[in-house]
Amino acid sequence: MLKIAVDAMGGDYAPHAVVTGAVEAVKKFDVCVVLVGQEEIVKEELSKHKYDHSRIEIVHADQVVEMHESPAVTIRKKRNSSISVGINLLKENRASAFFSAGNTGGVVCAATINLGMLETIERPGIAIVMPNMKGVSLIIDAGANIDPKPVHLFQYGLMGSTYFEEILGKPNPSVGLLNVGEEASKGTDYVKETYQLLEQSALNFIGNVEGKDIFSGDCDVIVCDGFVGNVTLKVSESMADTLTHFLKEELLSSLGGKIGLLFAKRSFLKFKKKIDYSEYGGAPLLGVNGVVIIGHGRSNPKAVMNAIKFAAKEVDRNINQDIIEKARKVHVKA
């Protein structure tokens, strides 16, 4: 059975949310989980649950990388952190994948340095699944690489396309380049160079896409630099929160609104589920030599459970081998 290493100390609601999500995952899916973290604390948390003890083990890690700490801390000062120890389990083949909802920069840094990159891939990218009008789209990179070269962006397109096909199940997904307009002449120099690389490739490149296209559902894989991707992600998340807040405020401020809310409760819950990040659980860090999933800082048990599910699927489909083979065929030197 696949063994997924999970950072028990990472995320705003750790260890409670992580341990609960891990327990749910072993109940629901054919996986084993290795909880990495401070043993006493994790044990205590686990003792609150009933589960098959042969399916969850604990690996002790002395230190915790805090959310605000610089990524370099993970590899320089905290070699015994749950992130570093978890990544090492992967490196030593004692686990097939690693999930953490902790310090994103720390996970990227530890994974890149300790696992190394996939053959021919030059930089890792974080891929995020976002709901849209017709289904989902994948944005890559959401913050691993804020100052990429055209070849990095091109490889994000390649990796995102592979992920979309293998994990999200759509053959030959469309790939778009996030830009300020549709014409090939638009954008900064490195974006224009990326356009050329993508156009000359065998990918299903549909040209430039704009901010509005992220939600239209007309493009599957959306390529951008980590700065733009990170802002886009955070804008979308906080906007969903803000709109929900505005709407609730309006509804609760009148009797008609309150009655309406009562009648429409089921609709609101379905709506909430549709825009809920935790359905996908986590964001794969693509390009490193191993399956690594990064969770949202706010990960709840459901998000952790789903991240474990997707991690297992990634291992199962062996997408890293796929990426290597595709990249070999279209390799472009930086």
Add this chain to the structure above:
Amino acid sequence: MLKIAVDAMGGDYAPHAVVTGAVEAVKKFDVCVVLVGQEEIVKEELSKHKYDHSRIEIVHADQVVEMHESPAVTIRKKRNSSISVGINLLKENRASAFFSAGNTGGVVCAATINLGMLETIERPGIAIVMPNMKGVSLIIDAGANIDPKPVHLFQYGLMGSTYFEEILGKPNPSVGLLNVGEEASKGTDYVKETYQLLEQSALNFIGNVEGKDIFSGDCDVIVCDGFVGNVTLKVSESMADTLTHFLKEELLSSLGGKIGLLFAKRSFLKFKKKIDYSEYGGAPLLGVNGVVIIGHGRSNPKAVMNAIKFAAKEVDRNINQDIIEKARKVHVKA
């Protein structure tokens, strides 16, 4: 009475929406409007309305810059377009401000070249008002300058701060730099350099802000490059549309939802008004030597009317003089 030049041919619903908005503006505010466009068409449209004929005049412009045309077309090939003619009215002091919902790049290009820049300001920036949890924030730049230098970004902070104070009425507004994290060490090189310029200035600089802070209401003026600003704006707009669509779909798919919608109709309308861009009408193009307002392509009559209102306010407060005086005090060479 102030005279506002309005591009009658610009925008997806021109000339109908523009002319209707202009008629409403002269009824509601102490302004005169000069409608710039193909005379016969504008006349025909105007004939559908009752209004004080001394308050609206038409200035003929032979050509129209289409939405998809390159900005350079406006100044090279279409010197008789409604955009070029409108900007020239401003240059010749025959109008106090110019509004267009037409080709944004065209307006930026014509304004920059024909009006020139304000003393000590190096590049124009588009400022967008966005609703947030506590009121509104101003994002600058939303797409005029996709590859800015630190000094341009610094001047966006200065201009945005002046606009927020004079037009949105908050003394000493806070200024934040859009980045991928809060620490001063975060971001690309030019963002880090901008951080230093803003920190050393007399502006009320509160440091880096993230995508989520655009809606939190904790920062008044948010500075970013035009690439990130453009993507952010389009993501926000399309997300508002998408969420409204999802919610409507869910509500209409069940009886409870339909009844709820009926009861809560007034709440939904108030919610819609809160997130409605047309309340602010348009985005000022700051830095050029004249008052220029850029409208959304989808501008409806209300948006046009409100843009005219804000244009008049900008002229009235003489914010360009304010910007020049502030910029003189803190001038930084590129």
